[in-house]
Amino acid sequence: MPTETDNPHGGPKPYANPYLVGVLLGLVLLASFAILGAGLGASGGISRFAAALSMSVAPSHTLSSEYFGKWGENPLHYYLVFMFVGTFVGGLFSALLANRARIQVERGAASSVGRRLGYALAGGIIVGFASRLAQGCTSGQALTGGALLLSGSLVFLVCLFASGYAAAWFVKKQWHD
Structure with missing residues (x-):
């Protein structure tokens, strides 16, 4: 498992400064409020993916659903869907840049x-x-x-x-x- 002090010759790069990352996250939240008028979250994006999956299997049932139906025929057209996808893409990009991308199960x-x-x-x-x-x-x-x-x-x-x-x-x- 990589650590901050791994060998710089081909090994993983050090982790980012958590204080700097916290400030950057705060700026992203501020930008979300300023540009979209709404904050950040993840479960809304996941729910929209579930609605899209349901729509592909049973469109009439999905549209008549009290929970999924309010999002219409295109539930993926929502800013939290893009944020959710961006979280995974950004995490993968960051891991690749830091040479930390590997498939493993963290466990004791x-x-x-x-x-x-x-x-x-x-x-x-x-x-x-x-x-x-x-x-x-x-x-x-x-x-x-x-x-x-x-x-x-x-x-x-x-x-x-x-x-x-x-x-x-x-x-x-x-x-x-």
């Missing part, structure tokens, strides 16, 4: 690949369901709501970190090498 020695992927899938399903139930995801709540100093978003952030620390107790054994 005590955890099998199957167990690690199972935990990741279960966690993704829970978070995805919860973000749609709450009508927003962690990035939307933390970035957009936090930037606007919304009290609900600030309470959400405290609860998110507290529940993360509490849940870590159940899976920490798989990371102790």
